[in-house]
Amino acid sequence: MKAQDFNEDLKGRTSFSVKAGWLRSTLKGDDVNELAVEGKIDKRNNFFVGVSVDNSIGTYFGLKHELYYQNYGADFKRSLDDHTFDATLEMHSLRLNPISPTFKIGGLQVYAGPYINMLLYSSITAVDEEGKTYKDHGIFGSTEDDQEDSKYLQKMDYGITAGIEYQFEFGMVLGIKYTKGFTSIFDNANTFGVDKNKGMKDIKIYNQTFGLYLGYRF
Structure with a gap:
């Protein structure tokens, strides 16, 4: 089937897909050194x-709407109370890509749009008074935390997502x-660091991921 014939066959239709894949995650930002030794993530x-x-x-043309459950985070070294240790920031969340405009040529799709991330769970490796992690x-x-004095993860974050995927005629999706x-x-992570000129400061650390996935279109 030619690319245009394939597009015409799907024109005006709604299709559903299930997807799963590998995610490579990290943290970026000017203040990663506040979290990791020498800012190495x-x-x-x-x-x-x-x-x-x-x-x-x-x-x-089309519109893509996606909802994912994902596990992500980063590994780094932390230094607390004269102890340096290997640490992991682990996060679990639901990620909603509400609407991504999509350009299609046959089974090939290129898309981009906003995402909203809803954090479900998180942990970070810490060290106790005896040096045990x-x-x-x-x-x-x-909800009981003092937001001015506590340092905790943002429950919601947003950004952009972009991707390329190929939908085969027999239903498999690769992207x-x-x-x-x-x-x-x-x-409210101003408790992480101190700006000598302005006193307490907000810390800028952001999520970034890259993923490969397989799926099936119904």
Whole structure:
């Protein structure tokens, strides 16, 4: 089937897909040194699963809507109370890509749009008074936390997502995607560092991921 014939066959239709894949995540920003020794962040291998809805609104154009559950974060070294240790920031969330305009040529799709991330769980490796490491779940925060004095992860963040995927005629979907956060993941994280001129400062650290995935279109 030719590319145009394939597009015409899907024109005006809505299709559903399930997807799962590998996620390579990291943290970016001018203030990663506030979290990691010398600001060195190691990428972390993770996974995601989700569903996608494609609305074909023309021969070459469509809209993509996606919802994913994902595990992501980063590895780095931390220094607390004269202890340096290997640490991991682990996060689990639901990621909604509400609407991504899509350009189509046959089974090939190129898309980009905003995302909204809803944090479900998080932990960070910390160290106790005896120098032993443990998982600190307090970084997730709660409604009882003093937002001016506590340092915890932002429950919501947003950014952009972009990707390329190929939908085969027999239903299989193969793709790659990239996301870049625009919201610092630490809410009221001014307790992490001090600006000598302005006193306490907000810390700028952002999520960034790259993923490969397989799926099936119904």
